[in-house]
Amino acid sequence: MAVLLDTAALPRQDRAEAFYSAMMSASVPSRIEHEDPDGEVHARMDFWRLGTPDLFRNEGSGIRLVRTPEHVRIGGPERLALAVQVIGSGRFSQSGSDQRVRTGELMLVDLTAPYEFAWSGQGASQAFQIDFADLGLSVETVRAAAHRLPSSPLYDLMLHHLTALPGVIDALQGTQPAELVGTATTQLVRALLTSAVGDADRRPHAIADVLFTRITWYARQHLADPELTPARIAAEHNISVRYLYKLFAEQQLSLEQWLITERLQGAARQLTDPAYRHRSIAAIAAEWGFLDAGHFTRRFRREHGMTPRDWRRTNQRP
The missing domain is CATH 1.10.10 (Arc Repressor Mutant, subunit A)
Structure with a gap:
């Protein structure tokens, strides 16, 4: 286990910034709002690596996480998170659906899409994060399962497994069985989602x-x-x-449209990456298959609402 953050060791004025840095290292880009930013912000974040997937636990004072369409466009790993609310009650919104997540309940978060999640007062959430590529299910299947988790006969098994996972992994830390547990947990998540969607027609x-x-x-x-x-x-x-x-x-x-969109997103990420600061827009466009600069600019503006030059200037990371 790695302790990403323990605000008990930090001055009060440094806690919000430290929380943001730790959250960004453990999950995808999002906006963080503290319930009482001028009060007693406190948190502890723990992180376990289980091969490719990981387990992330966050406990602390009231927060609200907002992943906007702009965050999605900037990019991030193509992952999902299956989380259990360990302490308190959370509010989760994604794809037009609102969910109250009570203590001991699961929620499924598509990290490739916008969402909001919040709790008030003291709370804690524990999330198993997996790459879509390792899960072996399409985004559409995952999204269909998200609202039907309690209908799966595997729901209670998954809930117990996820809740017990930190103690198991701590005992196996640094060993090959820890990675095997990660693989087994991924397959259990896959079975949960498939059975949640899974009538005979599916x-x-x-x-x-x-x-x-x-x-x-x-x-x-x-x-x-x-x-x-x-x-x-x-x-x-x-x-x-x-x-x-x-x-x-x-x-x-559409296959062609999907390829173009993926290439545009790749170019958009490089335009804001400091490592590509000195590369021309035309060179980045060509690297992603756009040999006609004018065509690239038109498609980019249609996808992101601004020219590549404006995108680079507005979103350049330090």
């Missing part, structure tokens, strides 16, 4: 969901390759181009 789509996830993972690894075409993607996965388009259509997506 099960035949499970293989297509896994294939779709593998295809999008592969495409994201090769977005900068100008030779990444539908024909190549299909050939790499031993399917026809027609079936490839069908997979995307079933997710209400």
Whole structure:
């Protein structure tokens, strides 16, 4: 276990800034609002690495986390979090749905999308964070399961497992079994979500969901390759181009538009990355497959509401 933050050791005036830094290192970019910023802000954050997934626990005074569309555009790991409210009662909102999360209840957070989460007074939440690529389910399947978790016969098992996990991992710290527990927990989460969605009409789509996830993972690894075409993607996965388009259509997506959007997001991240500060906009555009600077500017403005130059100036990180 790593203690990311313990405000008991910090001067009061430094606690809010330290909280922000610790939260950003453990999760995705978001805005943090303290219930009483001028009062007794206090928190402790613990972090466990279990191979690729991780476990993150935050306990402290009242907070509100807001992940906005702007935060999503800046980027971040493509992950989800399955969390249990350990102390107090939380309020969670995502995709137009509001949820009261009481002590001992689960909530599922799609970290690739905007959301809000808050608690008042003393509270604590414990989240198991997983990459979508490791879970093997599409974003759409995960979002469909998010509002139906209590309907799964695995809900109580998952709740008990997640609650007991810190003690188990502390006993296995630094050993290979700790990573195996991470893998097993990932599979349990997958079973929970599949069973929550999973009536008889849903099960035949499970293989297509896994294939779709593998295809999008592969495409994201090769977005900068100008030779990444539908024909190549299909050939790499031993399917026809027609079936490839069908997979995307079933997710209400256009393959070409999805590729363009992903490339635009990659370019947007590099434009704000200090490591690329001295690279020209045209060079970054070309790296993401946009060889026509005018075309890149038009598509970028349509996606982000401003030109690449304005985006870089407005969102440049220190």
